[in-house]
Amino acid sequence: MPTTRIVKIFLASSITELEDERIRISDSISQDLTRLFEQDDIFIQFLRSDCIHEGNNSCPDQEKNDEMLRRCDVSLFLFKDKEGKYTIHEYEVARNLQKEKNHKIYVYYLRDGKEKMSNELTPFQEKLKKDNVYWKECDSLSDLKYMFALGLLKDLGVHCGETVRIADEVKKGGDAIFRQYESAEKQQVERRELIHQEIEKLLAQTDPIMKNTDTLISARITQVIGIYQKADLWASKTDYDNAKYIFLLSGYASFLEDYGLYNEAEVIYLRQVSLIEQCYGELHPYVATSYSNIGGLFWHKGEYDKALEYSFKALRIRESLPDTDGRELATTFNNIGTIYDNLGDYQKALEYYNKAFRLVEHQSYAEGRNYAALCNNIGIVYRKIGNLTEALKYLLIALDVSKKVFGKDHPYTASTLNNIGQVYESFGKHDEALKYHEEALWINIENLGVDHPNVGKDYNDIGFVYANMNNYAKALELYKKALKIKHNKLGDEHPDTATCYHNIGYVYYQMKDFEKAVENLSKALITRKRMLGVDHPDTAATKLLVNAVMFAKTFKR
Numbered sequence: 001m002p003t004t005r006i007v008k009i010f011l012a013s014s015i016t017e018l019e020d021e022r023i024r025i026s027d028s029i030s031q032d033l034t035r036l037f038e039q040d041d042i043f044i045q046f047l048r049s050d051c052i053h054e055g056n057n058s059c060p061d062q063e064k065n066d067e068m069l070r071r072c073d074v075s076l077f078l079f080k081d082k083e084g085k086y087t088i089h090e091y092e093v094a095r096n097l098q099k100e101k102n103h104k105i106y107v108y109y110l111r112d113g114k115e116k117m118s119n120e121l122t123p124f125q126e127k128l129k130k131d132n133v134y135w136k137e138c139d140s141l142s143d144l145k146y147m148f149a150l151g152l153l154k155d156l157g158v159h160c161g162e163t164v165r166i167a168d169e170v171k172k173g174g175d176a177i178f179r180q181y182e183s184a185e186k187q188q189v190e191r192r193e194l195i196h197q198e199i200e201k202l203l204a205q206t207d208p209i210m211k212n213t214d215t216l217i218s219a220r221i222t223q224v225i226g227i228y229q230k231a232d233l234w235a236s237k238t239d240y241d242n243a244k245y246i247f248l249l250s251g252y253a254s255f256l257e258d259y260g261l262y263n264e265a266e267v268i269y270l271r272q273v274s275l276i277e278q279c280y281g282e283l284h285p286y287v288a289t290s291y292s293n294i295g296g297l298f299w300h301k302g303e304y305d306k307a308l309e310y311s312f313k314a315l316r317i318r319e320s321l322p323d324t325d326g327r328e329l330a331t332t333f334n335n336i337g338t339i340y341d342n343l344g345d346y347q348k349a350l351e352y353y354n355k356a357f358r359l360v361e362h363q364s365y366a367e368g369r370n371y372a373a374l375c376n377n378i379g380i381v382y383r384k385i386g387n388l389t390e391a392l393k394y395l396l397i398a399l400d401v402s403k404k405v406f407g408k409d410h411p412y413t414a415s416t417l418n419n420i421g422q423v424y425e426s427f428g429k430h431d432e433a434l435k436y437h438e439e440a441l442w443i444n445i446e447n448l449g450v451d452h453p454n455v456g457k458d459y460n461d462i463g464f465v466y467a468n469m470n471n472y473a474k475a476l477e478l479y480k481k482a483l484k485i486k487h488n489k490l491g492d493e494h495p496d497t498a499t500c501y502h503n504i505g506y507v508y509y510q511m512k513d514f515e516k517a518v519e520n521l522s523k524a525l526i527t528r529k530r531m532l533g534v535d536h537p538d539t540a541a542t543k544l545l546v547n548a549v550m551f552a553k554t555f556k557r
Contacts, residue, residue, distance in 0.1 A: 005041060007156065010069045012090045013078040032166035036374065042156065047072060062086055063136065066093050074419050076148065077107040078137070081118040088124060092105035095131065108144050129237060161243040192238045199240065202231045203248065206255070217449040228252040242279045246286065248270060258411075260453045260489045262301050269294045288317035292335055299339055300453075300493040302531055307339045326359035327370065333359070334374050337381075342495070344536040346381050353378050369412075372401040376416050383423050395420045411454060414443035418461055425461075430469050437462045437545050453496065456485030460475075460500060467507055476507045495538070502542050509545065513554035521546045 046070050065086065067076065075094040077087065096101035118301035128135060139143040206224045209215075215223075230253060235245050241321060249272035273290040280286055295310035311332060318329045335350035353374060360371050379394035395416060402413040421436030439476070441458035448454055463478030483500035490497055507523035508514070521542060528539040 006043045006045055007074060007152075008045045008072040008444065009046055009074040009076055010072040010077050010090075010094075011046055011078070012069075012087050012094075013080075013084055033306065059505075062089065065090065069093050070097060072103075074104045074106065074152070077105070077135075078110060078144070079108070079124070080110045080365065082120055083124055088127075092123075104152075105133060106148055106151060107133060108147070109135045109137045110141070110144065111137050111139050117395070126237070129239065131219050132239065159512070188520040195234050195238045195360055196240060196244075199231045199234050199244075199248070202227050203251070206251070214447075217447070221449065224255060225261075226256065243273065246279070247277055249275065250290075253297075257293075257297055259448060260451075262297060262490075263463055265297055266294070266301075267542055269297060270298075283317055283320060284525055285321060287319070288328065288332070291317070292332055294340070299335075299342065300557055302496065303341050304339050304491065305530075308336065308343075311339060313338045330356040330359040330370055330374070334370070334377060338377055341377065341384070344532065344538065346385050349381050350378070353381065368401075369405050372398045372405060372416070374413070375401065376419060379423070380419055383426060384418070392423050393421070395423060409443050409446065411444055414440040414447075416456075417443070418458060421461060421465075425465055425468065426467075430465050433465050437465065451485050451488065453486060453489050456482045456489070457496065458498075459485070463503060466505070467510070472507050472511050476504065476511075479504045479507060492523070492528060493531065495528065495531050498524045498531070498542075499538070501527070502538075502545070504540075505549070506545060509549050509552070512552075514549055517549045518546070518553070521549060 014376035055481045060342035062213065066089075069090055070093070075097075077088070077094075079087075087527060091105075094103060094105050098105055120354040125135070129200045136147055138147060150250075206227055209220050209227075210222055212220065228251070231248055235248055241249075245434060249268055253265045253268035253272060256268065273287060273294065276284065276290055291314035295307045295314065296312060298304070315329075315332045315336065318332050333352045337356065338355050340346075340348040340352065344425065354372075356374055357378070360374060368550075375394045375398035379391045380522075381392065382388070383392035399413065399416045399420060401408070402416050406412045408413055417436045421433045421440065424436065426431035432453045437458060441455065441462065444452060444454045459478045461484035463475045463482065466472075466478065467475035479500060483497070483504065486497040488502050501520045501524035505517045505519075505524060508517035508520060525539070525542045525546060528536065528542055
């Protein structure tokens with residue numbers, strides 16, 4: 001004789017919003033399902049909390065509701081416009097039961113003639129997608145009853161006379177609903193696959209768009225950002241493959257950083273490293289790379305302490321992992337050296353550059369970008385400490401490698417050209433310096449746009465040459481162009497912006513406009529003290545110039 005089976009169903013929904021529907025659903029479905037399953041000796045029992053008001057003393061506490069749910073085999077969640085105060089919590093309890101035992105979860109959204117879903121439900125819908133649970137939309141309680149009945153038939157393995165019986169029980173339209181239920185999961189998979197193919201197509205468009213020189217660089221940048229935003233949105237909502245999503249976010253953040261959108265890039269980089277840690281753990285090469293990227297971003301933002309923090313995080317991971325050719329470790333040493341350079345600690349900078357150089361000088365990739373970057377950076381430090389011959393030697397090597405690796409019109413090549421120009425200016429060779437600076441300016445405008453921070457640096461460097469040639473009017477014009485870009489892209493609290501104020505102050509000092517000189521130098525000094533510290537060489541230079549201006553102002557020199 002068959003054994004009677006009791007299937008307990010917990011009904012969860014917003015009590016205040018769906019009070020009537022809860023009663024109708026549980027009573028109606030209970031009767032229909034009991035009749036539907038009785039020949040298989042399955043008895044349906046609904047459990048629900050009917051507490052409506054928080055202040056009702058008869059209201060069972062949440063622990064009792066949770067215990068009621070744990071005694072059930074099935075959870076039925078119903079949503080209309082609200083999440084319900086305890087419904088999300090009950091969903092988490094049901095999810096844990098689903099993992100521990102064969103607990104079934106059904107989620108329905110009662111559209112009830114509405115075209116749009118309530119915004120309040122969006123976060124919960126996103127959570128369902130992450131859990132690979134998808135609610136089914138129904139236009140009426142009748143639709144919901146049919147969908148739920150057919151789903152339960154399938155999950156409980158009831159097959160006796162199923163074709164005739166299902167057709168009879170669900171009445172008109174029931175077959176379509178059953179087919180919809182059967183195919184819903186497959187349709188979701190197919191839709192996801194199509195969307196993921198579209199994401200790949202979107203990302204494939206970015207390079208051709210950026211290479212289309214018939215379009216203004218600003219328009220290309222805007223178009224590509226739009227593509228990344230769309231790809232990111234679609235990926236986040238459709239269970240995109242994690243490895244591919246990490247790659248997508250990396251490209252998105254790098255693009256934003258390349259074009260001077262540093263705050264926007266920071267958000268994406270931090271999302272990326274969080275995803276990497278979730279997927280691979282905290283001690284993985286991908287995490288180290290992500291930390292290096294974030295450190296580089298903070299370097300661009302002039303936040304050198306944070307840049308150093310993330311770079312050392314990357315270094316600790318690199319040193320704990322096997323690194324057969326030392327490439328990534330060399331890159332990390334190079335990054336740390338660059339930060340110490342900007343902090344004015346040139347001996348520390350050379351120490352880390354030399355660590356990197358020992359790893360790359362005899363390797364097969366010595367003619368690549370790492371080698372170019374390292375030679376470029378070593379040359380910069382040698383210029384700052386006054387060893388111009390060594391500086392020029394390293395920078396010319398960097399230029400030669402950059403042209404081979406990146407091309408003669410690449411922004412990285414432009415950066416090296418600029419550094420060579422600075423060395424020639426230190427030698428007092430103004431014409432030679434201008435030639436290199438102006439070539440760099442042209443490359444950067446063509447590739448990065450007229451308002452990129454690198455273009456601002458070019459204007460600043462050219463202005464410096466004109467100032468040394470005593471052409472103060474031309475120098476002031478260029479310094480102001482540089483300041484406008486740096487202020488707009490980096491803000492006033494950035495060391496590069498402070499450099500512009502310092503240089504403008506110097507020109508006004510030479511033009512004997514002491515009021516404007518003090519005004520600009522004061523801004524430079526405040527930022528340099530805050531961002532670089534009182535002992536930094538740049539801070540000391542501004543202090544010295546302020547004293548000179550105040551002396552000249554006092555004695556009207």
